[in-house]
Amino acid sequence: MKIIERPSPNFNERVGVSGPDILIMHYTGMQSCEAAVTRLTDPASRVSSHYTVDEDGTVYRHVDEAMRGWHAGVSHWRGASDINSRSLGIEIVNPGHEFGYRAFPDVQIAAVLALGQAIVARHAIPARNVIGHSDIAPGRKTDPGELFPWKHLALAGLGLWVEAKGAQDASLMRPDTGARVGELQRLLVRYGYGLEVTGVYDEPTEIVVGAFQRHFRPARFDGVADAETLAILRALNATLDAVA
Ligand SMILES: [Zn+2]
Known part of the structure; x- marks a missing residue:
């Protein structure tokens, strides 16, 4: 896979871990790939990801996988809260819910799959830890969103997916208790x-x-x-x- 280097200064050392064991998928939520890459590499923005994948499948690298990128923010997963120290982040170009959320092109998803599979293999990341920004920050984030093809990726070996139909349980909702x-x-x-x-x-x-x-x-x-x-x-x- 060809990777274009667009280094970001927005990273530091991982804290308290020997390496990443979580892979976080994001969408960029900006009007263009270039706008997103510019922001992810701007020292003033204080944000980054390890990679960005454009809609045409081009992959940009911003932060070395050994280092702690700044993409998760306030977040939680499996009892951990410094998710940046434990994770790698992939930004996937899409205008997002704010600027016109749209389907992720097949060529883009193929690049995400290849990149993600290589990352998971390199760091022995478990399938259940291939998740979205909205999974770790549900109150703040909705990316990569409902159009992201989790099922397709899982069937290709990246992440976890199950099919199940519950016929009998009554729905639970606010303000149920018990x-x-x-x-x-x-x-x-x-x-x-x-x-x-x-x-x-x-x-x-x-x-x-x-x-x-x-x-x-x-x-x-x-x-x-x-x-x-x-x-x-x-x-x-x-x-x-x-x-x-
Ligand atoms: Zn995000």
């Missing part, structure tokens, strides 16, 4: 999401369920935990049991 809400929250936390287990279907729960759906059941991401959402969440957690 043991089933607690179980839902526990499963979300166990899978990796940052959420408090309260037994109350509060606003944070609705936001995290929406983020989960954007990734794993993008047909509807309304924050209501319907039977299919619950079934997919259980099936994903069962894959953890299988490898534990």
